[in-house]
Amino acid sequence: MRSPVTGIVALFLLLVVAIVAYSSVFTVSQTEQALVVRLGDPVDVVTDAGLHFKAPFVDTVIPIDKRILDLENPSQEVIASDQKRLVVDAFARYRIKNALRFYQSIGSIQAANIQLTTLLNASLRRVLGEVTFIQVVRDEREALMARIRDQLDKEADAYGIQVVDVRIRRADLPEQNSQAVYQRMQTERQREAAEFRAQGAQKAQEIKSNADRESTVIVAEANSTSEKVRGEGDGERNRLFAEAYGKDPDFFAFYRSMTAYENGLKSSDTRFLLQPDSDFFRYFGNPSGKPQASPAAATAASTPPAAAAPKP
Numbered sequence: 098m099r100s101p102v103t104g105i106v107a108l109f110l111l112l113v114v115a116i117v118a119y120s121s122v123f124t125v126s127q128t129e130q131a132l133v134v135r136l137g138d139p140v141d142v143v144t145d146a147g148l149h150f151k152a153p154f155v156d157t158v159i160p161i162d163k164r165i166l167d168l169e170n171p172s173q174e175v176i177a178s179d180q181k182r183l184v185v186d187a188f189a190r191y192r193i194k195n196a197l198r199f200y201q202s203i204g205s206i207q208a209a210n211i212q213l214t215t216l217l218n219a220s221l222r223r224v225l226g227e228v229t230f231i232q233v234v235r236d237e238r239e240a241l242m243a244r245i246r247d248q249l250d251k252e253a254d255a256y257g258i259q260v261v262d263v264r265i266r267r268a269d270l271p272e273q274n275s276q277a278v279y280q281r282m283q284t285e286r287q288r289e290a291a292e293f294r295a296q297g298a299q300k301a302q303e304i305k306s307n308a309d310r311e312s313t314v315i316v317a318e319a320n321s322t323s324e325k326v327r328g329e330g331d332g333e334r335n336r337l338f339a340e341a342y343g344k345d346p347d348f349f350a351f352y353r354s355m356t357a358y359e360n361g362l363k364s365s366d367t368r369f370l371l372q373p374d375s376d377f378f379r380y381f382g383n384p385s386g387k388p389q390a391s392p393a394a395a396t397a398a399s400t401p402p403a404a405a406a407p408k409p
Contacts, residue, residue: 120153132159161196181230186267198257220248
């Protein structure tokens, strides 16, 4: 018969073996690297994910993040080389490339953020203080961010940190200076707009003057041509009238009278105050157009002359 003490001892040994086995293994995730410390001294750096072994009870495993970490930097006021005050809002991204050096120099992510913030602010003042406001805002922004990153990476290498990127999110004048700059820019743009409008008005006036001059020349040439053509037509008309008059004066006089009747006796409110026996209406009384003889003249014409009385 088995003794109860034997069972208890076996159970105890099994428990001890389980505890020792549990203390001898550790796991590393994909986003971490592990630093194995033995009695306060680092002995190994594990970068591969999976199950790993260590000495039980004497080794301590310190996980360290190996992902790219963000460093948010509060806005800083920087003075450019042209004495312009700038409010710079920047941030950085970094990763821990040497876990042993990181642990020995800083020890934690929080301490690393504090140290990197100080270094980033110093790099910002150093680099941006050498250039002008326009270079920071517009001309050389990418190059300046690369210079800041290189300087910060060089200084952070002593802590086992690699700076991946530095970005200037915003670089602007302080609020009190921005209003003055915006006002000056607005005034400058208004002046340029007024100048452009004046140049446009001058150009429009020149175009209009040229167009008026060309129009006047064209109208004058057209009037000259029309007068010339009209004169030639009038000459041809007079020639035809002269030929017609030479061939048949009576028909020509009749034609001219008919034309005068057509032009003078229209349906409009045109009134004449003429005697019925006027020469204008000679064709109304006689188709031949010849004036009729008066009754006294007709009687005188029909009475033979009286014989002369003999002298006594």
